[in-house]
Amino acid sequence: MKNYNLILLGPAGSGKSTQADRLVKRFGLEHVDTGSLLRQAVETGSSFGQEIGHIINGRNALVPDVVIARILEEKIAQVPADRGIILDGAPRRLSQVPVVENVFRHTGRTLDATIFIHLSIVTAVERIRTRYHCTVCSSPLVLGRDIASVEDTCPVCGAPIAQREDDTPDGIRRRYEIFMNDTLPVIDHYRSSGRLIEVDGGNDPADIEREIAGYLEKGVFIPDVASGKA
Numbered sequence: 040m041k042n043y044n045l046i047l048l049g050p051a052g053s054g055k056s057t058q059a060d061r062l063v064k065r066f067g068l069e070h071v072d073t074g075s076l077l078r079q080a081v082e083t084g085s086s087f088g089q090e091i092g093h094i095i096n097g098r099n100a101l102v103p104d105v106v107i108a109r110i111l112e113e114k115i116a117q118v119p120a121d122r123g124i125i126l127d128g129a130p131r132r133l134s135q136v137p138v139v140e141n142v143f144r145h146t147g148r149t150l151d152a153t154i155f156i157h158l159s160i161v162t163a164v165e166r167i168r169t170r171y172h173c174t175v176c177s178s179p180l181v182l183g184r185d186i187a188s189v190e191d192t193c194p195v196c197g198a199p200i201a202q203r204e205d206d207t208p209d210g211i212r213r214r215y216e217i218f219m220n221d222t223l224p225v226i227d228h229y230r231s232s233g234r235l236i237e238v239d240g241g242n243d244p245a246d247i248e249r250e251i252a253g254y255l256e257k258g259v260f261i262p263d264v265a266s267g268k269a
């Protein structure tokens with residue numbers, strides 16, 4: 040088991056959750072999924088949750104940085120300091136870089152690497168179109184692979200299945216646009232630190248996992264091409 044503290048970024052549909060699950064198992068990390076923490080807040084039905092719901096599902100926009108600071112502090116403070124984390128989905132824009140740095144500092148963590156999974160919009164839209172999940176056991180279900188029709192129930196526990204409320208074609212396009220405008224500068228920021236691992240989300244998930252693990256275990260990261268630094 041390795042005590043890595045990682046950030047995982049990529050557009051919707053790039054396979055962040057799949058890789059997070061694999062790296063959690065491989066290295067014994069805790070998965071801190073920003074989007075999922077926000078959706079849990081929405082489900083509470085509190086006024087805080089309702090406000091978040093309007094932003095995520097109504098406007099397909101990013102929630103304010105103070106909200107991100109609050110939910111990440113609360114969650115990461117609960118993870119034992121000797122257990123590494125994989126922070127999925129933050130920082131999503133440059134103003135969140137110091138927010139995440141603060142949370143790491145308060146919880147005694149040092150960032151080891153940022154992983155960027157890239158994927159084209161065409162593949163992302165196609166993947167998300169077929170992306171369902173179980174409403175009870177949360178198993179991810181792919182139409183045409185795990186379920187034959189949207190009328191099916193969960194093959195794992197038999198409960199009803201659903202699609203995420205923001206996974207509409209417009210919602211996906213809007214989130215991809217935000218990714219290109221707001222999140223790519225964050226990736227450039229980590230690239231210039233020389234600790235960015237870049238992988239192709241179109242590859243086989245097992246190969247992507249091996250590639251990421253290889254970089255982490257060797258402590259060798261993608262060279263910063265612009266400055267020639269390794």
Ligand code: AMP
Pocket residue numbers: 051073074075077094095099100101102103107128129130131132135205214
């Ligand atoms: P995701 O599950 O990563 O696709 O995130 C779902 C939605 O939650 C996004 O479209 C945003 O509206 C919101 N969200 C997730 N992470 C962040 C973040 N770091 N900053 C602001 N909004 C976020």
